[in-house]
Amino acid sequence: MVNSYLSGISERFSVLGRVTLSSFCLLCAAFFLTAYSSRHPEVARSGGVLVSEVVAPIHSAIEIARSGGQNLWFRYLYLVGAATENGSLREQLQRTEGALAAISEVRQENNRLRAILQFSSNTSLEGVVAAVIGEEPSGWVRGILINRGTSSGVMVGMAAVHARGVVGQVIAAGPNSARILLIDDHSSGVDAIVQESRVRAIVAGTGPSSCELKYVTNESAIRPGEIVVTSGMDRIYPKGLILGTVISAHQNNALLFQTVQLKPAVDFAKLEEVLIIASDHVTDTQSPPPLPKLASSGKASPVRRRS
Amino acid sequence: MKIAILILIGLAALMAQGVLVQLGLPAYATPQLLLLVVVYLSFSDISVRGSLAAFLLGVMMDLSTAILVGPWAGAFIVVYGGLVLLSQRLFIESGIVAGFVSFFATIVSGAFYTLLSQQGDILVWSHTAQLFGQACATAIVAPCVISSLSHRFKRRSSSLPGRMSQPSAI
Numbered sequence: 214m215v216n217s218y219l220s221g222i223s224e225r226f227s228v229l230g231r232v233t234l235s236s237f238c239l240l241c242a243a244f245f246l247t248a249y250s251s252r253h254p255e256v257a258r259s260g261g262v263l264v265s266e267v268v269a270p271i272h273s274a275i276e277i278a279r280s281g282g283q284n285l286w287f288r289y290l291y292l293v294g295a296a297t298e299n300g301s302l303r304e305q306l307q308r309t310e311g312a313l314a315a316i317s318e319v320r321q322e323n324n325r326l327r328a329i330l331q332f333s334s335n336t337s338l339e340g341v342v343a344a345v346i347g348e349e350p351s352g353w354v355r356g357i358l359i360n361r362g363t364s365s366g367v368m369v370g371m372a373a374v375h376a377r378g379v380v381g382q383v384i385a386a387g388p389n390s391a392r393i394l395l396i397d398d399h400s401s402g403v404d405a406i407v408q409e410s411r412v413r414a415i416v417a418g419t420g421p422s423s424c425e426l427k428y429v430t431n432e433s434a435i436r437p438g439e440i441v442v443t444s445g446m447d448r449i450y451p452k453g454l455i456l457g458t459v460i461s462a463h464q465n466n467a468l469l470f471q472t473v474q475l476k477p478a479v480d481f482a483k484l485e486e487v488l489i490i491a492s493d494h495v496t497d498t499q500s501p502p503p504l505p506k507l508a509s510s511g512k513a514s515p516v517r518r519r520s
Numbered sequence: 521m522k523i524a525i526l527i528l529i530g531l532a533a534l535m536a537q538g539v540l541v542q543l544g545l546p547a548y549a550t551p552q553l554l555l556l557v558v559v560y561l562s563f564s565d566i567s568v569r570g571s572l573a574a575f576l577l578g579v580m581m582d583l584s585t586a587i588l589v590g591p592w593a594g595a596f597i598v599v600y601g602g603l604v605l606l607s608q609r610l611f612i613e614s615g616i617v618a619g620f621v622s623f624f625a626t627i628v629s630g631a632f633y634t635l636l637s638q639q640g641d642i643l644v645w646s647h648t649a650q651l652f653g654q655a656c657a658t659a660i661v662a663p664c665v666i667s668s669l670s671h672r673f674k675r676r677s678s679s680l681p682g683r684m685s686q687p688s689a690i
Contacts, residue, residue: 228566228567229566229604229605231567231568232566232567232568232570232571232601232604233601233604233605235568235571235572236571236597236600236601236604237601239571239572239574239575239593239597240594240597240598240601242575242590242593243575243578243590243591243593243594243597243636244590244594244636245590246579246582246589246590246593247588247589247590247591247594247636247637248590249589249590250582250588250589250590251588254587256589257582257583257585257587257588257589260579260582260583260589261583261584261585261587263583264534264580264583264584267531268531268534268535268538268584271535271539275539275543279543
């Protein structure tokens with residue numbers, strides 16, 4: 214028994230000795246290899262190439278899988294959230310743009326109303342501000358529809374003006390709306406006076422944004438660019454309101470009167486608000502002369518010139 | 521035959537290390553899987569064949585760096601030889617022991633490699649920090665790896681000197 218125990222220990226030590234010896238030899242080999250490869254780096258390089266060739270396909274496959282996974286994440290899964298966020302941001306942007314547009318619209322409206330009020334204040338005229346809600350649908354008559362009627366004191370025969378100048382005349386008034394005949398309508402006529410030369414004439418409409426100064430004698434000296442204002446003699450429009458600017462004046466010896474073209478001061482295509490002012494002559498007639506087919510108006514309310 | 525299998529396992533371990541780095545794991549957190557094979561060898565195969573396998577694994581590691589052939593081989597041999605001397609007194613199948621052994625094996629092998637590859641220069645701080653991080657990472661994965669290797673070679677354990685599965689040896 215003692216012999217077998219001793220033989221076991223001996224065998225174990227012999228195994229350890231062999232392993233130790235072999236390890237020592239291999240360690241020496243490692244030192245030698247290190248020294249040799251440091252002097253001959255091509256050995257390590259060629260061996261590295263060999264290992265690289267073995268592992269490269271696997272690394273490539275893993276890289277492809279990794280990049281694919283990354284693409285899947287960043288281009289799809291991550292973008293699912295991004296798309297949702299994008300959608301909500303778009304909605305928010307649309308809401309903000311809508312609000313901005315509304316604010317801009319309110320600001321512009323405010324500016325226009327301020328201008329009208331300023332005009333009213335400057336001219337000492339009181340009246341009703343009305344919004345343009347439509348145009349004459351037939352196309353044969355130059356007219357607009359406003360959102361104020363007899364309930365607001367708008368009566369037939371009242372003048373419609375704007376901060377830039379004269380718009381027209383109320384030709385029909387309902388309780389909550391009224392029709393205005395623009396000064397560029399063929400049936401419109403306004404007693405006017407040329408501001409500089411003081412020539413008196415009648416401004417008649419000749420079509421969209423075009424008027425004519427009628428009954429100007431050939432002796433009258435009228436130059437293009439002169440301002441034409443209301444004379445106040447027709448008792449519809451107060452005196453001194455701008456009607457337009459002379460764009461051409463042609464004398465014709467064969468005729469009694471010269472041909473004077475006028476550009477209205479107000480751009481009717483962009484008209485959004487008007488000021489309805491009472492004239493000295495407020496008519497109670499049921500059928501106004503220019504457009505007899507339109508609805509009749511109610512009784513005039515006391516809208517008067519400020520003292 | 522076993523050496524060939526171990527070399528293949530070592531190659532797989534080497535590739536696994538490369539994959540971990542490729543996936544973005546920093547170098548200081550990459551476990552030394554190849555060294556764990558050597559640790560396993562030092563407890564399961566105490567023989568000339570085992571030492572030769574450890575040497576070849578080291579050479580493989582050297583070749584993967586393609587700078588010098590020998591430093592890692594020497595480091596692995598040192599680890600293998602040292603652990604062989606301690607293998608009668610340690611129970612490697614315990615996870616904690618495996619972790620501690622792997623931790624110190626990584627420190628020793630890393631220090632030896634740095635010493636040999638830097639030709640005697642002292643360890644710089646970056647090497648030390650990396651070495652410590654790698655040792656921790658290796659210690660963390662060591663129980664799993666060594667347990668897997670033990671399971672893989674369980675049927676062949678009868679041919680081994682029998683250092684593993686001997687709790688009384690602690």
